[in-house]
Amino acid sequence: MAIPELPNYHALAMLFITVLALYIFRRDDIPLETSSLAVLVILCLIFTVFPFDIAGKHLEPSSLFFGFGHEALVTVCALMIIGHALVRTGALVPVGRSLAKLWKISPTLSLLITLIIAGTLSAFVNNTPIVVLLLPILTSVAIRTHTDTSPMLLPMGLATLVGGMTTTIGTSTNLLVVSVASDMGLPRMGMFDFSLPAIIAASVAIIYLWLVAPKLLPPRSGSLPDTSPRLFSAYLNINEDSSANGKKVSEILKMTDDQMTIESIQRSPDYRNIMPLPDTVLREGDRLHIKDNPEQLKEFESVLQATLFSGAHKVDDDHPLNAEKQKLAEIVVIQASELVGRTLRDVQFAKRYGISVLALHRDGKAMEIGRRSIGNVVIHTGDVLLVQGDAEQVAVLKETQGVLVIDGASDLPYSQKAPMALVVLFFVIGIAAVGILPIAISSICGILVLLITKCLDWSEVSAALNSQVVLIVVASLALGSAMMQTGGAEYIAQLFVALAFDLPPGGIIAALMLMLAVLTNIVSNNAAAVIGTPIAISVATQLQLPVQPFILAVLFGANLSYATPMAYKTNILVMNAGGYQFSDFIRVGLPLIVLMWISLSFLLSWLYL
Template sequence: MNIPDIPNNHALAMLLITVIALYFFRRDDIPLETSSLSVLVLLCLVFTIFPFEVNAQMLEPSSLFFGFGHEALVTVCALMIIGHALVRTGALVPVGRNLAKLWKISPALSLLITLIIAGTLSAFVNNTPIVVLLLPILANVALRTKTDTSPMLLPMGLATLVGGMTTTIGTSTNLLVVSVASDMGLPRIGMFDFSLPAVIAATVAIAYLWIVAPKLLPKRSPSLADTSPRLFSAYLNINEDSISNGKTVAEVLKLTDDQMTIQSIQRSPHYRNVRPFPDTVLREGDRLHVKDYPDQLKEFESVIQATMFSGAHKVDENHPLNAEKQMLAEIVVIQASGLVGRTLRDVQFAKRYGISVVALHRDGKAMEIGRSSIGNMIIHTGDVLLVQGEAEQIDELKENRGFLIIDGAADLPYSKKAPIALGVLFGVVTVAALGILPIAISSICGIVVLLATKCLSWEDISSALSSQVILIVVASLALGSAMMQTGGAEYIAQMFVALAFDLPPAGILSALMLMLAVLTNIVSNNAAAVIGTPIAISVATQLNVPVEPFILAVLFGANLSYATPMAYKTNILVMNAGGYQFSDFVRVGLPLVILMWITLSCLLTWLYL
């Protein structure tokens, strides 16, 4: 084994920054936007303070900002906007309606068709709108047929990830790998150039998700407002005219047939905690901390004549929480909502929608917010909000299309603009596939058509864009470029080849894909793809073998984000909507990762080496 020489100081610095970046990218307590921007700033400072010469020219630190205008980022953002248009206009609703009808006839066949449709659509559209469309439909099917959602939702979510890897526009990861490889002087990979191995592997994956995965999943409680299987934390305010005012805890509990459990009592004016002893007398202003199902909370509110408390605003005439027309609903937050990374107070949620948020659910469990106001909590993608408002207000929120309401409703709106949105998507893909225009230009043209036909507004466009995606792409491109120019990527490639020196080229290719598969389930798949691409090119060059299969090994490996809920944003949506646990993703996703790794390794070796 020939150990490569130690590279230059700048290359070592890039390797250190890469380790730091990957560490911060996986930290849940630091916003991904902050981590990405910090990496970009750190790179610029390093090359400003310690200049580096490349090909007799100094590396200009400001050149690391090239990612903001990179065609891959432009294309990713444009396709996110087009995908949002499909959701906004209800263009995919007919698919959902027909699926719902089919489920009543043959559940087993319906699951297979659902998986195929989900995977096929995700080859051309970002998988988030596909998941947003299918989650309430499958929840409705489970509700009406009185079946378990567990065998449906997670396989469907993973099917969208499998389908996304079959074309260059299926995921942002694919676009980044193809664009970075092209930037490094390699022939441009066409939209369907790697579809053959991807489709074969996807067929294997769909068969696994249809036959095996449902048997591996235990029964889980989904998030359905009608059946209320999810526990939430909430606070019941004791009012002056409440029947509970002046009664003991024991007397109040009797009113609920001892069904209510009081976790604690917060007493004004300073909201100090009071133990809920049976003889504790409740008085005006007390807040009872309770945890139960949504319908139970609503029942307790009525029986003890209390008011369910929302930290977003005080109870007033404009927002009565105890009106007869009030109802509860569960809302899953998605990127298009405009809430991600902000607080409910920042966006004036209650004032804007006339709806109060009374509880928050995250990562499969109710959040213990305590004294903190719900309105001050920073909202994450996949959070479930228990909201209270009139039926008309809940319906208006559905029309907003920025929220996924899990209420078993199959009556989704379909606008007259839907055919236009579908036509734009078809036109963008066709023009790019035929080589008439690059996908970056055709997708931008599609957005202009959507604006001209009023399928989208500029407000819709701003809500469709993700600051997380933009900054992680820019930071990853800058880091990948810096690693390549300083020799850091070359050094990793040399070490990788040295460690795998006993393996044939096919074995090294397979090991590279496995490394990316592990990395993508821990950190951002985009970061893994951008960092892995120059390494793959260096490895293939040193082995003197075709470069394309090694690039595809990175592309496929970075797409195998099945084994953890944090590996991909739609995994979080499925986890919360289906009541899944972390172990469920490992139980189903890890075998799928191994199956796809073996299948794709064999296919790439057979077709390219």
């Protein structure tokens, strides 16, 4: 078949912007929100400066804003809020506790059950809270049994992605594909309309993740390498002969090259606490409360010619430093956190929570910064903070909005509102599944119930919303609509058909799915799905074949985000917690993509053609 002629200039512009969008969406140095907004602005400017009219039809630039009120975006946001309620109330904790008990009996069987539960829950709930629920459980199992977390965490994370593609509400990608197809005049798919091929393929994937994937993964050390404390709390007693005696706090800090941080000053004779202000003059008998590693503490003792105490004893060979109740934990920063876009110093993190930050992990690696400099680093969504504090302080942090504590040694939070949150979830899913209400309306009703029953408040509702998701969906919908109306999508479809002309219909479906699978591991899966949907419809129309299998090829292909850690946000969480490397995702994810691609391609041809 001959290569089609080039389309009109507007369609060519849309193709160029599509390539540009896929490139900037992938750039780590440009916030995804900024990239998405830039695409939306460029589209509006093009159709304002260069109006597009074809067959008497004028494309209004303002019509490209339709994504902000699109049913798919409303549903995605509503389900994010409901998922946030499940996390905040601890509604899924009973599942976690039962799994923790089962792991003590049979690890092999427990891994299979964990994968099945993770996949099943992800079919109805955003997979982020599922991963957050299971990470501390599996980490705790590894610590208590002295085994490696590597064979557990990555298979579990991928199982949630596999399960998410089995229903229309399993992922935002599914919702977008179904909604865009409906907007283009196709019958709307029900919640379980494509569950049969998805469940069959998911079953094959679960068996692979259970029996094969753990054997492909080498031993890895998580970003929390051990449970021993790193910092020690101690007191420097200012003696008569101390070089700090009679000096200001600012002066003694310079003597330590600003390496010492004074938590408080205890002043004799009653040892009341006073603030360590820069102009505070130290005198004999003062005790400086400091916290640092043993080497630094001994260095401060020497420089200030003071006496180092731990508790009531002078630090020596008979009375070493004692960390008492200090414990380590990992804190994952999520999009709802006030930390995102700010520094720890800006929010006075250490002072507010009484927690010391030891290290910062980003993209699976510890950042090469000194502990003193961590407070000046701008925090990103997905960053993992290695922190140390009292058990009580870590427990308080668990209740803090916007951070998730991955601490295998402690219990998960559970509140009295948890049953109500679960009832709301079943209500939302149930009435949508039987067709009483569309999922967009039932999910909005669910949020109202959560607010009335005080499972959530408005601050938590706003915190649950992800500006990245909102803007990438809006920009992708606008770009997809512009491509369709200008003929850009039709041209890509003609080009695709010409290249795949010699393939049978099943082969064309397989090629389309493979193209989306490659794309989704490089750029946003939502962008790939929205751009791919009109192309799939055009391909099916030109070939005069049923449209549904081509739509599902896009939906399934855009969900095959297994081969890179940046392909999906939960991949980053798992990468940090398990200490995985990029190669681990390729080692396990590529075979899984091939397995799912072959299974789904066969099933779509068998069931729909």
